[in-house]
Structure formats: structure tokens, C-alpha cells
Amino acid sequence: MQDYYSTLTGWMIPISRVMAAHGIDIAKALKECDISQDVMTDQESRIAAENLSQLLEYCNKALGRHDFSVLVAEQFHPGMFHALGYAMMSSNTLYDALERIAHYKRVVSNTCQLFNHERNEHLIFEMDVFTYESTNRPILSQATVETFLATIIRFARELVTVEFAPLKVCFSYPRPNHDMAYLTDFFKCEVEFDSSQTSIIFDLKQTQERLLCGNPLITHSHEKMLDEFMARVDKNDLSHTIKTKIFELLPLGAPSQTEIAEDLGMSLRNLQRKLNNQGTSYKEILESTRKKLAMNYIVQKHLSLSEIGYLVGFSSVGNFNRAFKRWTAQTPGDYRHSSNI
Structure with missing residues (x-):
């Protein structure tokens, strides 16, 4: 031990x-x-x-x-x-x-x-x-x-x-x-x-003071590496394996739970049971992953709001706006404006 x-x-x-x-x-x-x-x-x-x-x-x-x-x-x-x-x-x-x-x-x-x-x-x-x-x-x-x-x-x-x-x-x-x-x-x-x-x-x-060395684009790139690394460190941590798959697939649209289960070679019921044992669900993982990505992307000035919505798997700007407001109580545009981004 x-x-x-x-x-x-x-x-x-x-x-x-x-x-x-x-x-x-x-x-x-x-x-x-x-x-x-x-x-x-x-x-x-x-x-x-x-x-x-x-x-x-x-x-x-x-x-x-x-x-x-x-x-x-x-x-x-x-x-x-x-x-x-x-x-x-x-x-x-x-x-x-x-x-x-x-x-x-x-x-x-x-x-x-x-x-x-x-x-x-x-x-x-x-x-x-x-x-x-x-x-x-x-x-x-x-x-x-x-x-x-x-x-x-x-x-x-x-x-x-x-x-x-x-x-x-x-x-x-x-x-x-x-x-x-x-x-x-x-x-x-x-x-x-x-x-x-x-x-x-x-x-x-x-x-909470803003740092001069802050670079969301670099941070995001390293976080993708970290999620892959964590999946290797602990192969039993299914939630991180799923998060890595979501990262890969989001630009093509939010993957369904069934698609993820098939990609991992698991039955849908087995996937749900294992996530439940870890105290989470596919919906929670998808939501937290989308939010995390969106908060990283929103501070990158070169990305439009519609591009960000696409990158985090939303089919329309309206759906992205509603989700972002659920996460932050602000629309993406208002958040950018209030944060002086």
C-alpha cells in the first residue's frame, strides 16, 4: 500500500x-x-x-x-x-x-x-x-x-x-x-x-488581482494536456476519461451519452452506473466541461461569441446565450463588457 x-x-x-x-x-x-x-x-x-x-x-x-x-x-x-x-x-x-x-x-x-x-x-x-x-x-x-x-x-x-x-x-x-x-x-x-x-x-x-502573465489560450492548451495525463494517471477515473472525449468532440456538437458509451466500449447502463458510483452523471460532466471551456474562450478577444458557442457544442447563439446566463447570471456579451475584455 x-x-x-x-x-x-x-x-x-x-x-x-x-x-x-x-x-x-x-x-x-x-x-x-x-x-x-x-x-x-x-x-x-x-x-x-x-x-x-x-x-x-x-x-x-x-x-x-x-x-x-x-x-x-x-x-x-x-x-x-x-x-x-x-x-x-x-x-x-x-x-x-x-x-x-x-x-x-x-x-x-x-x-x-x-x-x-x-x-x-x-x-x-x-x-x-x-x-x-x-x-x-x-x-x-x-x-x-x-x-x-x-x-x-x-x-x-x-x-x-x-x-x-x-x-x-x-x-x-x-x-x-x-x-x-x-x-x-x-x-x-x-x-x-x-x-x-x-x-x-x-x-x-x-x-483575485489580475496578473500580467495571464494567458487563457496557453492555459487552455495545458489543461487539455492535463486531462489526458490524469486519465493516464488514474485509468479508473471514468469522469476524466469522458471529459477528455468531450473536449475532442465538442466542436462537432455536444456528444450524447450513448455516443460516449459506444466510444468507450461500454453499455449505456454500465456507464451510468459507474458515474453514479463516482457521485456524478454525464449531464453534470458535459455541463461543467462546456462551462469551463466557455469561461476560457470568453476572455480571448479574437473569438466572436458565435464562434465560442460553436466551440463548446451549441448549435445556435441563442442556446449558448441561455446556457452562459445560467452559469454566470449574465449574457456572454454583458460578461465581456463588465469584465473589460
């Missing part, structure tokens, strides 16, 4: 850079932590989460300190998150980027759930780490969680400003015995341990 929980090998990009900079023998470290040398060349393979945690601990011991997590974060590269990193980098706002990593987090790892909550004037980016059933021990070590949250903040500084800081960072883990000043220095805010949740608390308004 420990091998079932894994993370993307993209983490080796910043980890290997830090190891090399501090004279840590990479080949020896990988062997000690039972990690294949192939992880250095195959960016779509996976590392068992347990082995990654061992590697971080190995590096802390080799350095004789505890701050390897923030050293890794400082070496952030979008490629460490596969296409997700590039989709995040081209997001319109930090809020959008955090939503993307929560939605596509299985590309990076299957060891946790990520949630974004709005509370008062705050955006709470929560990390719910899974535990092993037999021992109730968290799958991710404290150092691994530190590395991930520090990377999120380093990423935010790439998007917003190098001086960007969250309001607070919380860890559900007990406070370690060693000095934790390196985390306070890195996050530039209060760091709390023994918290009820592991999370980063942001100023909501700051996360």
Missing part, C-alpha cells in the same frame, strides 16, 4: 539542484532511499511518497540542518508540476492558479486532497494529508509538507511579486524540537503548529 501513494518525479528538478549545489552525491542518495535512477530522466514516472520523504530526511541529515524544504522551494521550476506548472504560470489570477492545482492535484500526487475556502476576507488553501489505515500515520512527513507549501509560496512570488507573503501558514503536525525560524523567515508570516488543519491563509482580494 505504501507504493500506491506516489508523487510526480518532477520534484527531482529542484531537489537535484539543491543536492548538487551542496555537494550531496545524488546517485548515492537515490540508492540509499531505494529510488530508481530513471527518475532523473522520465518526467512522467512516479516516486513512492515514502521514498521521497526518506530522500528529504537524508538530505537534511547530510546538511546537518533542517531547512532542506525551503532550499528546494527556492529552486522552483514550473516543469516540476508537469503541464500543471505551466497552466498555473499562465493563470489570470493567483486565485485561478490555486484552483487549478486543487483540481489537478492528482497529477502531482495522490497523497492528499487540496481545497480552497473563502472565509470573510481570506482565501484558505487547505491540504488534507491522507493517512495509512493500519497505523493512522500521515502519508507525508512534516518535511514533505513543508516542501510543498513552501513551493506554493515560491510559485506565488513568481506570479505576484518577490515580496509576496501569505497572512499565516498552519501545520497540523506537532511543533518539532528543532528551531523553526527558517520557516518564519521564508514564509514572512506567522507559522502555527498543532493546528486543526494544514493550510495557507491568503488575503482574498490579493489573490
Whole structure:
């Protein structure tokens, strides 16, 4: 079961850079932590989460300190998150980027759930780490969680400003015995341990500010890659397989549930039953996919409203207008005008 929980090998990009900079023998470290040398060349393979945690601990011991997590974060590269990193980098706002990593987090790892909550004037980016059933021990070590949250903040500084800081960072883990000043220095805010949740608390308004690097066309291209990748990562996730098929077929008109079932080699009843077991339906998947595409296309000035309607599978502008108003309470034209697009 420990091998079932894994993370993307993209983490080796910043980890290997830090190891090399501090004279840590990479080949020896990988062997000690039972990690294949192939992880250095195959960016779509996976590392068992347990082995990654061992590697971080190995590096802390080799350095004789505890701050390897923030050293890794400082070496952030979008490629460490596969296409997700590039989709995040081209997001319109930090809020959008955090939503993307929560939605596509299985590309990076299957060891946790990520949630974004709005509370008062705050955006709470929560990390719910899974535990092993037999021992109730968290799958991710404290150092691994530190590395991930520090990377999120380093990423935010790439998007917003190098001086960007969250309001607070919380860890559900007990406070370690060693000095934790390196985390306070890195996050530039209060760091709390023994918290009820592991999370980063942001100023909501700051996360919603439009970014200069926003590029919906690039983001959309990478999201199509991500949906295909997620279908490969978890072949049992039928909803993502269906979403990928819908992406392909929408310009020809919205595919029916029967067409999708036939394309997947399944009976209609079997398709409906499996989707019901996943807590969804074909209608919900089609609706959410159309909405997602439409919101990506609407900010692309070179596309007319009729073209967008066609691209998301509507046979007439009127039908597209009614659907868009159902999603946003505005017509496509009014939405473009109010958003200064």
C-alpha cells in the first residue's frame, strides 16, 4: 500500500539542484532511499511518497540542518508540476492558479486532497494529508509538507511579486524540537503548529488581482494536456476519461451519452452506473466541461461569441446565450463588457 501513494518525479528538478549545489552525491542518495535512477530522466514516472520523504530526511541529515524544504522551494521550476506548472504560470489570477492545482492535484500526487475556502476576507488553501489505515500515520512527513507549501509560496512570488507573503501558514503536525525560524523567515508570516488543519491563509482580494502573465489560450492548451495525463494517471477515473472525449468532440456538437458509451466500449447502463458510483452523471460532466471551456474562450478577444458557442457544442447563439446566463447570471456579451475584455 505504501507504493500506491506516489508523487510526480518532477520534484527531482529542484531537489537535484539543491543536492548538487551542496555537494550531496545524488546517485548515492537515490540508492540509499531505494529510488530508481530513471527518475532523473522520465518526467512522467512516479516516486513512492515514502521514498521521497526518506530522500528529504537524508538530505537534511547530510546538511546537518533542517531547512532542506525551503532550499528546494527556492529552486522552483514550473516543469516540476508537469503541464500543471505551466497552466498555473499562465493563470489570470493567483486565485485561478490555486484552483487549478486543487483540481489537478492528482497529477502531482495522490497523497492528499487540496481545497480552497473563502472565509470573510481570506482565501484558505487547505491540504488534507491522507493517512495509512493500519497505523493512522500521515502519508507525508512534516518535511514533505513543508516542501510543498513552501513551493506554493515560491510559485506565488513568481506570479505576484518577490515580496509576496501569505497572512499565516498552519501545520497540523506537532511543533518539532528543532528551531523553526527558517520557516518564519521564508514564509514572512506567522507559522502555527498543532493546528486543526494544514493550510495557507491568503488575503482574498490579493489573490483575485489580475496578473500580467495571464494567458487563457496557453492555459487552455495545458489543461487539455492535463486531462489526458490524469486519465493516464488514474485509468479508473471514468469522469476524466469522458471529459477528455468531450473536449475532442465538442466542436462537432455536444456528444450524447450513448455516443460516449459506444466510444468507450461500454453499455449505456454500465456507464451510468459507474458515474453514479463516482457521485456524478454525464449531464453534470458535459455541463461543467462546456462551462469551463466557455469561461476560457470568453476572455480571448479574437473569438466572436458565435464562434465560442460553436466551440463548446451549441448549435445556435441563442442556446449558448441561455446556457452562459445560467452559469454566470449574465449574457456572454454583458460578461465581456463588465469584465473589460
